[in-house]
Amino acid sequence: MHLKEDTIKSELIFDGKVVRLFKDIARLEDGQEVSRELIKHPGGVCVVPIDGEGNVYLVKQFRYPFQTVLTEVPAGKLEAGEDHRQCGLRELKEEIGAECDEFTYLGCLYPTVAYDSEIIHMYLARGLHFGRQSLDEDEFLDVIKVSFEKAVEMVMAGELPDSKTQLAILRAKILIDKERA
Amino acid sequence: MHLKEDTIKSELIFDGKVVRLFKDIARLEDGQEVSRELIKHPGGVCVVPIDGEGNVYLVKQFRYPFQTVLTEVPAGKLEAGEDHRQCGLRELKEEIGAECDEFTYLGCLYPTVAYDSEIIHMYLARGLHFGRQSLDEDEFLDVIKVSFEKAVEMVMAGELPDSKTQLAILRAKILIDKERA
Numbered sequence: 051m052h053l054k055e056d057t058i059k060s061e062l063i064f065d066g067k068v069v070r071l072f073k074d075i076a077r078l079e080d081g082q083e084v085s086r087e088l089i090k091h092p093g094g095v096c097v098v099p100i101d102g103e104g105n106v107y108l109v110k111q112f113r114y115p116f117q118t119v120l121t122e123v124p125a126g127k128l129e130a131g132e133d134h135r136q137c138g139l140r141e142l143k144e145e146i147g148a149e150c151d152e153f154t155y156l157g158c159l160y161p162t163v164a165y166d167s168e169i170i171h172m173y174l175a176r177g178l179h180f181g182r183q184s185l186d187e188d189e190f191l192d193v194i195k196v197s198f199e200k201a202v203e204m205v206m207a208g209e210l211p212d213s214k215t216q217l218a219i220l221r222a223k224i225l226i227d228k229e230r231a
Numbered sequence: 232m233h234l235k236e237d238t239i240k241s242e243l244i245f246d247g248k249v250v251r252l253f254k255d256i257a258r259l260e261d262g263q264e265v266s267r268e269l270i271k272h273p274g275g276v277c278v279v280p281i282d283g284e285g286n287v288y289l290v291k292q293f294r295y296p297f298q299t300v301l302t303e304v305p306a307g308k309l310e311a312g313e314d315h316r317q318c319g320l321r322e323l324k325e326e327i328g329a330e331c332d333e334f335t336y337l338g339c340l341y342p343t344v345a346y347d348s349e350i351i352h353m354y355l356a357r358g359l360h361f362g363r364q365s366l367d368e369d370e371f372l373d374v375i376k377v378s379f380e381k382a383v384e385m386v387m388a389g390e391l392p393d394s395k396t397q398l399a400i401l402r403a404k405i406l407i408d409k410e411r412a
Contacts, residue, residue, distance in 0.1 A: 052371075052373075053291065053292060053293045053300050053371055053372070053373065054293055055293050055295055063244070063245050063252075064244050064245060064252055064254075066254065066266075066268045067266060067268065068268045068345070068346050069252075069268050069270070069346055071244075071245055071250075071252050073245075073247065074295070076295060078369060078371065079371055080371075082368075082369065084369045085247075085248060086295045087247045087248065087249045087250050088295060088296055089250070089270060089296070089347075090296075091343075091346075110234065111234060112234045112235055112236050113344045113345065114236055114255070114257060114267045114269060114345075114346075115269055115270070115271075115344065115345075115346060115347055115348035116341065116344065116348060119234050120341070120344055122344070127345075157387070157389045157392075158389065158392060159392060159393075159394040159397060160297065160301070160392045160393050160394060161342035161343040161347075161394045162272075162342040162343055162347065162349060162351075162394070163294045163296065163297065163301055163303070163393045163394075164249070164294065164295075164296075164308075165249050165250055165272075165295075165296060166270075166296055166342075166343065166347070167296035167297060168343060169392075170343075187263075188259060188263065188265045190233075190234055190259065190260055190261075191234070192233075192234065205402075206338070206402070206405060208338045208339065211338075211339060211340060211341045211350075212340075212341050212344045213340040213341060213342045213343070213344075213394040213395075213398060214394075216340060216398055216402075217394060217397055217398050217401070220398070220401045220402070220405070221386075221387070221397075221401070224387060224401070
């Protein structure tokens with residue numbers, strides 16, 4: 051079959067808390083055998099929380115791979131067997147202390163398709179009710195509030211480089227523009 | 232300092248062709264020590280090529296982590312010391328056989344910020360001149376052409392799940408809408 055690769059061998063190299071790494075051998079359509087490095091990750095969910103005044107809530111946290119603080123939409127990793135909608139509602143509560151009346155699916159993204167099977171689901175949360183933040187024990191973050199228009203400008207100006215944050219905000223914008231049209 | 236993690240120890244677990252995996256120990260702001268898994272990748276560039284008739288060129292290829300064919304914008308990995316603009320022009324030529332008169336930077340994305348330091352740069356290519364595809368020896372892909380409006384619809388309908396593809400198309404749309412306004 052055209053554009054198909056068959057796995058000949060798969061070796062688990064590292065079984066971590068966050069990722070598993072495999073080194074596989076695959077056969078290409080011309081018969082040639084190549085190595086394929088593969089990261090497996092449980093996947094995650096992110097949420098664009100917008101209040102009645104049109105403000106969006108973002109979180110700032112230290113991101114180890116970049117050795118800097120990044121500003122992102124609230125998000126988290128799927129727990130074993132957890133539904134992505136439930137995970138999104140849980141993260142909204144944990145990270146910004148909010149519940150919501152409306153929770154709209156914005157689609158998903160595959161962050162880095164060449165070597166990682168992670169999938170991130172995106173939601174838009176509206177009709178927010180605030181309670182209390184309840185973070186994981188190894189999690190530290192600050193919450194900021196900006197107008198949704200400002201968040202879109204921040205995406206376009208390169209101030210929010212995280213892929214899920216950019217995409218969830220732009221897809222929310224296109225959805226909201228369409229609802230208003 | 233608030234929201235800062237200090238690296239206590241860093242161990243290289245795997246040194247591959249595509250990724251390197253490190254297992255680090257970091258000290259959080261409350262003094263607690265935690266493990267951090269970290270993928271390092273050379274980074275990449277993707278290109279949205281739009282011709283004079285408003286068509287965009289996309290590539291279909293087998294993506295090993297998903298065991299399926301995905302449709303994406305042309306893209307590739309940075310070679311050692313390569314400038315991202317040169318890399319984008321090279322990939323445009325290799326994957327769809329095109330050169331261009333205009334090559335506009337669309338910003339970058341960090342695909343998966345929790346555990347991977349990869350950065351992908353995005354460009355918009357206009358004024359296309361076609362020659363010949365010249366793929367890497369382990370690369371097989373098909374090129375398709377759709378209207379740019381159709382590509383935006385495909386993003387919103389979930390038909391192009393790859394993060395760089397979605398984001399480069401939506402950021403190109405916002406840029407083009409602004410130029411026309």
